[in-house]
Amino acid sequence: MKQENIAGKAYDSKLLSRLAKYISPYKGIFWISVVLTILLAAVAPALPLLIEHTLDRYILSGDYSGLNKMLIAMMALLIGQTVIRYYHTLTTNTLGQSVIRDIRIQIFNHITNLRLKYFDNTPIGRLITRTISDLETIANIFSEGLIQIIGDLLQLVVILGVMLYTDWQLTLIVLIPMPLMIVATYIFKEAMKSAFQSVRLWVSNLNTFLQEHISGMGIIQYFAREDQELRKFKAINKEHRDANIRANWYFSIFFPVLEIIMAISLGLLVWYGSKQILGDKISPGVVVAFIMYINMIFRPIRELIDKFNTLQMGMVSAERIFDVLDTNEFTPNNGTYKPETVRGEIEFQHVWFAYNDENWVLKDVSFKAEAGETLALVGATGAGKSSIINILSRFYEIQKGTILLDGVDIREYDLNFLRQTISTVLQDVFLFSDSVINNINLNNQEISKESIIDAAKQVGAYDFIMRLPGGFDYEVQERGATLSSGQAQLISFIRALVHDPKILILDEATSSIDTETEVLIQSAIENLMEGRTAIVIAHRLSTIQKADKIIVLDKGEIKEMGSHQQLLAIEGYYKKLYDLQFNSAGI
Template structure:
C-alpha cells in the first residue's frame, strides 16, 4: 500500500508529502520488527512482563463469566423461587467482582509501571547516545527535533504498554471468550448478535486508517512547533533587533494552525466513529430483543439466556470499538519507535579506540599535512603543517572562513581529519584516550555557554573531584574572584540560563576559571576578547597572560594587538597557511599579515 509520510519544513510553512510505495506485507513485517525491538527493552523486567500477561488473561476471563452466571441465576434459582441458591449466586458474583477489581487494579498499575520504566531506560540510552555523536550531527539537526525525540516520542511509548500492547491482547482474548460462550449457549442468538458486526468492522477499519493519518500529522506538527519555538526563543534578541515580531508571529501562527487542524481532524473522526459504533451496537441489541423476545414468548429460549445475550452484546462491542483506538496507539508507538531507533542507529561517533593515557603531557602540538572538509569535496583546511613547542604561544589570524576555528576543533577531536596527522607530544590524537586528551586541552570559546545553576556548578560541571578550594584558587588566578564575591551568594549565585544575568566579560572570566580548575597543559583561546569593551579586555588579557604562563597556547584573535607578543603567528587564507613568523617578522615581509594590519589600523607601513 502507499505509506504517506508528511513532513513540515523547519519554518512550518511548506507541507512536504513524500509517498513511499511499499507492499502491505512488507510494511507489516517492518512494523513487527520495530515492535519486537521496542519489546526488547522490557527484557530487564521480564518477570513483571509475564505477570502482566497472566493478569491480562485473568481480566479477559473474569469479565465474560458474569453474564453467564446472571442468566443461569435468572433461569434457575429465580425461576424456581430458591432464595438460598439465589443468595449463594449473588455472593459468587460479588466474589468475582472483587477478584476482578483486584486483578484489574494490578493489571493497570503494572502496565503503567512497566511503560514508565521502559521509557526511562530508553530516554537514558538515547541521551547517552546523543552525547557520543559528532558535532557534525548537531550542526545539521534542529534542536527542537531532538527535544521531540527525547520527550514527546518517548512519552508515546509508555502508551504502547499501558493502552496498546497489553490492552489489545486483553480485548482480543475477551472477544474470543465471549464468542465461545455465546456459541456454546445458543448459536442462533449468536448469529443474530453478529449480524451487525460487519458494519462495525468496516466503520472501525475506516476510523483506524483516518486516525492513524491524523496522528502522524499531529506528531509532525508537534515536532515543528518544538523546533520553531526553541529556535526563536533562543534567537529572540535577533527577532526584536530587526523588529520582526509580527512576521515571526505570523509564521508561528501558521504552524500552530496546522497543529490545530491536525488535532481537529482526529477529533472529527472520533466524534463520528463512536456515535456510529453506538448506533450499530444499539441496533444489535434491538435485534436480540426482537428475536430473543419472540423466542421467549414461544418458549424457544429461557429469559435468562436472553438477558445474558443482551449483556454480552455490550461486552462484545465495547472491545471491538476500543481496539481500533488501541491499534492506533500501537501504530503511533511504532512510528515513534522508528524515529527513536533511527536516532539510536546513527553511529556517527568520534571513535574512542585510543588507550594512550600519559602521566604527564608537555604540550607539544604538531599538524602534519592535514586536510579537512565538513562536507565532502569542500576542503576548509588544505595541507596544514605547523608545530607549537611546549610553553610556546601561537596565534592564528586570517579573514572569516580562513579555517582558524577548524584547527581548534580538530585538535580537540570534535571532528576527525580527512588526511594527515595531528600529534600531541609525538603521539597521534587518535591514539589518545579521548577523555584524557580533552582534559589536557583547555578551550575558551568566543561564545561562552553557561547552564542554569550556580557559578560553582558551572565551573565544576558535575566533576566531584574538583574541590571548592580549587575553584576559588582558579578564580583568584584569573581575577574573577573580585566580581564573584560581589554577587549575592558569591559562587552560589544563580547565573540563569545561558548566563543571562552576567555580562559578556563576566561569563568569559567564569569560562577561564572552568578551564583552569583542570590545570590543562594546552590552552586554546577562540577569539576570547572579541565581544568585550576595552576595560574588560584589559582584565581578560591579564587573565589570559596568567593562564598561558608555562603552557602551550593557541590563540585565535581578530584584534592583532592582542597577539603581537605571540612567539609564532600563523596567517591563514582560504584554508591554507600563507605566512608564519612573529609580529615584526611578518610586518617586514609586507604580505598577508601586513595587509591585515593595515586594514585594522588604517595606517601605511
C-alpha cells in the same frame, strides 16, 4: 520547515522485537501483567452468567434466599475484578515508565556522544521531541497498547466462546451486523493512520520552531521581527490544530457508526430472542445475558480501535527513536594511548579538511607549535581558524594529512584523554542553569572549591563573584542571562584553568570583554598560558603581539608564519591587517 517522513505500521515485528529487549530487566512485572490480563479476560463472562443463573433459577421462582446468595457472589466478583484491574493498570504503567526511563537514558547518552557534524544538520527541537514526547508515546504501547490489545482480544474470544456454547443460533443472529463493523473499522484505521502521522509531524515542527525562536529571542526583538515570526507560528499552529481536528473528526464519525451497528445487533437479539422465549426454546436469563455480552463485545472493539491507534503511534515514535539510536555519526575512539605526561607539542602535517567533503576549509596546512609555545591564528572570517581547533580536539575528522600531539597521531590517543588534555575558552560562552561553582567544575567533584577560588583570583573574577547573591552558589540562569558577557567570559576562564590542561585554546576569548577588563585579566591570561601550549584566535592583534608564532590564514591556506616583528617586516597580509586595525583605531 523541513518535513519528516514518519510513515509507520501499526504492527512491526522488528520494532517490537527491539522494544522487547528493554523488557528483559523487568520480566517479573511483564509476566505479572500478562497473568492479570488473562485473568481479566477469563472472568469477563462471569457476571452475565451469574445474572442469567439468578434470573432463571431464583428470581422467576421467587427464591429470595438463593437470590441473596447470588447477590453476594456478584458483589465478590465485582470486587475481585476491581482489584485485578487495579494491579493490572499499576503493573502495565510501571513497565512502560521503566522501559522509557531506560530508553531515555540510552538516547541521551547516545546524543551526547554524537559528533558535532550531526548537530549541524539536525534541528535541536526535533531531538527534544524524540527524547520527550516520542518516548511518552512508546510508554503507551505498554500501558495502553500491546498488552491491552491482547487482553481485549482474549476477552472477545472468551465471550464469543461462551455465547456459542450457550446458544449458537442466537449468537449468529447477534453477529449478523459484524461485517459492517469490520468494514467500518478498516476504513477508520486507514484514515487514522494518516491523521496521526500528520499530528506527530506537526508536534515535531512546533517543538523545533519554539526551541529555535525562544533561543534566538534576542535576534527577533533586536530586528523587530515579532509580528513576522508570529505569523509563521500561527501557520504551524494552524496545521497542528487542523491535524488534531481531522483525527477527532474520524472518531466523531466512527463511534456513532459503532453505536448504530450495536443497536442493530440488540434489535436482532430482542426480535429473535423474544420469539425463542415465547416458544419456550430459551429462558429469559439467556436473553438478558446476551444483552450484556453484546455490550462486552462492542466495548472491547471500540477500545481496540483506540488502542490500535495508540500502538500505531507508538510504532511511529519507536521508528523515529531507533532512527536516532541507529545513527553512527560518532567520532571513532579506537585509540588507547594515555601517556603519563603530555608536553603539548602540536604539529599539523599537510592537513586537508572540509565539513561537507566537497568544499575545502583547510588546504594543505602544515605548522608546528613547540611545547609551551603560544601560537596565534589570525585571518578574516571563514579563513579556517576555528576549524583548526575543532579538528585538533577531533570534533570533526580530517580528510587528508596527519595531526600529531607529542609526535603521536591524535587518532591513537584515547578520545576522552585527548579532550581532557585540551581546554577551550570560546567567544560564545555557554553557561548552564546551575550554580556558578557547578558551571566552573562541570560537576566534577574532584575539583576542590579552594582551587576554584584560587583560579578565580588569578583571572580577576573573585570580587565580582562574591558580590553575587550567594557568591559561588549563585544560580546562573539559562545561558548566563543574568550575567554580563564579560562576567560569563571570566567564568569560562576559571573553568579552563581549574581543569589544568596542557593545551589551552582561546577562541576570540576576550572579544566580549571591555578594554578595561581585558587589561585587568591580560596578566592572568599570561599566567594561565605559562607552562602550557596555547593556541589563540583573535581579531584584535594587540592581544597576540607576544605570541611565539603567528599564523596568517586566508581561505584555508597559510599565507604567512612568524613572530609579530617578523611578519611586520615582511609587509604582507599581516602588515595590512595590522595597519588597518591600528589606523582605524587612530593609533
